[in-house]
Amino acid sequence: MTLNLLLFLALAVIAIASAAGLIMSRNTVYSALFLIINFLTVAVFYLVMGAPFIALAQITVYAGAIMVLFLFVIMMLGAEKPNEIERMKWQRPLAIVLSGAILLEGVYALITRVAVNVTTSPATEALSDPKTLGISLYTKYSLPFEITSVILLVAAIGAVILTNKSRKEAGK
Amino acid sequence: MTFGLFLEWFIKSLVVILAMTIGFAYVTWFERRVLAKFQVRIGPNRAGKQGLLQPVADAIKLIFKEELVPANADKLIFVLAPVITMIPALIITGVVPWGPPITLFGKTFTLSVSDINLGVLFILTVTSISIYGITLAGWSSNNKYATLGALRATAQMISYELALALSFVGPILIAGSMGISDIVNAQQHVWFIVYQPLGAMIYMITAVAEINRSPFDMPEAEQELTAGYHVEYSGMKFALFFMAEYIKMIAICMIGASLFLGGFWGPGVAAYPWLGPLYLFIKVVLLLFVLVWIRATLPRFRYDRLMAFGWKILFPLALLNVMVTAVVITLVGG
Numbered sequence: 001m002t003l004n005l006l007l008f009l010a011l012a013v014i015a016i017a018s019a020a021g022l023i024m025s026r027n028t029v030y031s032a033l034f035l036i037i038n039f040l041t042v043a044v045f046y047l048v049m050g051a052p053f054i055a056l057a058q059i060t061v062y063a064g065a066i067m068v069l070f071l072f073v074i075m076m077l078g079a080e081k082p083n084e085i086e087r088m089k090w091q092r093p094l095a096i097v098l099s100g101a102i103l104l105e106g107v108y109a110l111i112t113r114v115a116v117n118v119t120t121s122p123a124t125e126a127l128s129d130p131k132t133l134g135i136s137l138y139t140k141y142s143l144p145f146e147i148t149s150v151i152l153l154v155a156a157i158g159a160v161i162l163t164n165k166s167r168k169e170a171g172k
Numbered sequence: 173m174t175f176g177l178f179l180e181w182f183i184k185s186l187v188v189i190l191a192m193t194i195g196f197a198y199v200t201w202f203e204r205r206v207l208a209k210f211q212v213r214i215g216p217n218r219a220g221k222q223g224l225l226q227p228v229a230d231a232i233k234l235i236f237k238e239e240l241v242p243a244n245a246d247k248l249i250f251v252l253a254p255v256i257t258m259i260p261a262l263i264i265t266g267v268v269p270w271g272p273p274i275t276l277f278g279k280t281f282t283l284s285v286s287d288i289n290l291g292v293l294f295i296l297t298v299t300s301i302s303i304y305g306i307t308l309a310g311w312s313s314n315n316k317y318a319t320l321g322a323l324r325a326t327a328q329m330i331s332y333e334l335a336l337a338l339s340f341v342g343p344i345l346i347a348g349s350m351g352i353s354d355i356v357n358a359q360q361h362v363w364f365i366v367y368q369p370l371g372a373m374i375y376m377i378t379a380v381a382e383i384n385r386s387p388f389d390m391p392e393a394e395q396e397l398t399a400g401y402h403v404e405y406s407g408m409k410f411a412l413f414f415m416a417e418y419i420k421m422i423a424i425c426m427i428g429a430s431l432f433l434g435g436f437w438g439p440g441v442a443a444y445p446w447l448g449p450l451y452l453f454i455k456v457v458l459l460l461f462v463l464v465w466i467r468a469t470l471p472r473f474r475y476d477r478l479m480a481f482g483w484k485i486l487f488p489l490a491l492l493n494v495m496v497t498a499v500v501i502t503l504v505g506g
Contacts (some may be wrong), residue, residue, distance in 0.1 A: 029246075059301065060297045068300075072323065073181025
C-alpha cells in the first residue's frame with residue numbers, strides 16, 4: 001500500500017510539474033513536449049488503477065496521434081516563438097478569476113466529499129480485459145459509442161469540405 | 173521470490189537488448205554483403221573472415237569521430253532526440269515470445285520479457301510514439317533539409333500507421349486474443365498467412381514505410397534532402413539513428429514472423445522446445461533478406477504518390493480485409 005502511495009505521489013508531482021511547464025513555457029514545441037509527458041503520466045495512472053487497455057489507448061491516441069499532428073503543425077508553420085506582445089489584454093484578469101473559481105469549487109468538492117465512503121467501482125475489472133471492454137462498449141454503451149462515431153465523422157467530413165473549397169479557389 | 177522474479181526479468185531484458193544490438197551490427201554487415209551480391213560487387217570482405225569484423229571497425233570509427241552540435245540548434249532536444257529514437261526500438265520486441273515455455277531447474281520460464289494479454293496494442297503504442305525522435309531531431313537541428321525530412325517522416329508514418337493497425341486485426345480476430353503468444357500458439361498447425369495473405373502483404377508494406385526503409389525512404393532522400401532528419405548529426409549520435417533503424421528492421425521481421433508466419437513453431441518444436449528460437453531466427457533472417465531484396469530492386473516513390481498510395485489504396489484495402497475477415501469468422505464460427 002505504501003509503495004502504491006509513493007508511486008502515486010511521484011506520478012502526481014510529475015503530472016503537475018509537466019502541466020505547469022506546459023503553460024509556463026515560452027516555446028510552443030516545449031509546451032507540446034510537456035503535454036506529451038503529462039499524457040504519459042496519466043497513462044501510468046490508468047495502469048496503476050488496473051486498466052492497461054485504457055492506458056495503452058491513451059498513449060496511442062493522444063501521445064501517438066494527436067500530439068504528433070500538433071508538433072507537425074507547429075514545425076510546419078514555424079510557430080515556435082509566439083508574439084511577445086499581448087493582443088488581448090482583458091484575457092489575463094478573466095483567466096485569474098475563472099481559474100480561482102475552479103480552484104474554490106475543487107476545494108469545496110474535496111471537503112464535502114471526503115467524508116463519503118468511496119467504494120471501488122466494479123468497472124475496473126471489466127477495463128482490464130479487452131474482450132469484456134468491447135462487449136460492454138457494443139451492448140451497454142452502444143448508443144454513446146455510435147454518437148461519438150458520428151461526431152468524429154462530421155469532423156472528418158468538415159475537414160474534407162474545407163480543404164476542397166480552398167483547393168477549388170486555388171485552381172481558379 | 174520477488175528477487176528471483178526481478179532477476180528473471182533482468183536477465184530476459186538483458187538478452188533482448190544484447191540480441192538487438194549485436195543483431196544490429198550483423199544486419200548492417202548482412203545488408204551490405206547481400207546488396208553487393210545483387211549489384212555484382214564484392215562488398216566489405218577485408219576486416220576479418222568474409223568481412224565479419226566490419227561492424228566492429230565501423231563502431232570504432234564512429235566512436236572516435238567528432239561530435240558536432242550546430243550553433244543555432246536547440247541543444248537539449250538535439251541531444252535527446254537520438255535517445256528518444258532508440259528506446260521504442262529496443263522495447264518494442266519485449267512482448268514477442270522467442271519459443272515455447274521451457275522448464276529449467278524444475279521451474280517453467282516463458283521465453284519473452286513480458287507476455288501481456290495486450291501485446292498487439294503494446295506494439296502499436298510503441299510504434300506510434302517512435303515518431304517523436306525523428307520529428308524532434310529534424311526540428312532541433314535548425315536546418316531546412318532536416319526539418320523537411322522530419323515533416324515528411326511524420327506525415328508518412330501517421331498515414332501508414334492506420335493501415336498497419338488494421339493489418340493486425342486479422343490475426344487478432346482469428347486467434348481471438350490480443351496477446352502475441354496466444355496468436356503464435358494459434359498458428360501451431362496452419363500459419364495465418366494462409367488465411368490472411370492480403371493482411372500479411374499490407375503488414376509488410378506498411379511496416380517498411382513505418383521504419384522509413386527503401387522504397388519509402390522519402391525522409392532521407394539523398395538527392396533532394398542530403399540526408400533528411402539526421403543531416404546535422406555526427407559520431408555516436410548519428411550511429412544511434414542508424415542503430416534504431418536497423419533494430420526496427422529486426423523488430424518488424426520478428427513481429428511479422430510471429431503474427432503471420434507461425435512465430436517459433438516449426439517441425440519438432442513440440443518435442444524439443446529449444447528448437448523454437450532457432451526457427452524464429454531462421455524466419456527473421458529470411459524476412460530480412462526480403463527487405464534487402466526490396467531495397468535492391470525498387471526505386472524510391474515520389475512523395476505525393478506515396479501519400480496517395482497509403483490513403484487511397486492501402487487504407488481501404490486494409491479496411492476491406494478486416495470486414496471480410498470479421499464476416500467470415502462470424503459465418504464459420506471461429
